[in-house]
Amino acid sequence: MTAIRQDAWTPDDDLMLAEVTLRHIREGSTQLSAFEEVGERIGRTSAACGFRWNSFVRKQYEEAIQIAKQQRHKRNYMKKQVSSLPQVSSVSVYETEERTLKTEQTSFEESLSIDAVIRFLREWKMTYQDLTRQIRSYEKTLREREDELHQLRIENEKLTKEVNMVQNDYHAVNDDYKTLIQIMDRARRLTVLNTEEENKPRFKMDANGNLERIE
Secondary structure (H helix, E strand, O other): OOOOOOOOOOHHHHHHHHHHHHHHHHOOOOHHHHHHHHHHHHOOOHHHHHHHHHHHHHHHOHHHHHHHHHHHHHHHHHHHHHHHOOHHHHHHHHHHHHHHHHHHHHHHHHHHHHHHHHHHHHHHHHHHHHHHHHHHHHHHHHHHHHHHHHHHHHHHHHHHHHHHHHHHHHHHHHHHHHHHHHHHHHHHHHHHHHHHHHHOOEEEEOOOOOEEEEO
8 A cells, every 4th residue: 555645745746746737638638637647656645636736836837738728629629630531541640640749749848847947946046045044144143142142151250250259248247247246245244344343342441450441
């Protein structure tokens, strides 16, 4: 069982779909037959081929479709003319017209292939130019982001240094504050001791050997 493709259509797929469908139109066959043939050759369903033809490929080959229809009408007309001639001469006339149609068909297919190649190259060139512009835009954006990242790194280093300096200042101030508290506590204790010493009663001995309080 042939696997059904689900991937995107390639330019080669579109070209094959166009050539086979135009051949069926020239030969008086149906487009459904053309879609079935293309589907078998590229591994897709006939419905997928028909949708691709009607939604995208057909728009690019409007002129070629009209030429193929004209060739089909001419082919049918020649067959009717040949059928009305005597049987002996009809073979020669039919073979001559058949060779003429084949020559025109070959020339048309060669022209179609060249046109398809030129169209493909033009589309590829436009696609390449678009991709080039996108790449340049992405490169510019990348350079801008790299510059922003560099500036942010510099700012981060600057802020890190400032934070370290503030932390060092904080530790120094904290140490000074602790020292000041210790000094104030020591001064408070000294003040209390001095006050207690001043409030303690003092005595002296008089000439008779008695103690008297000194105010």
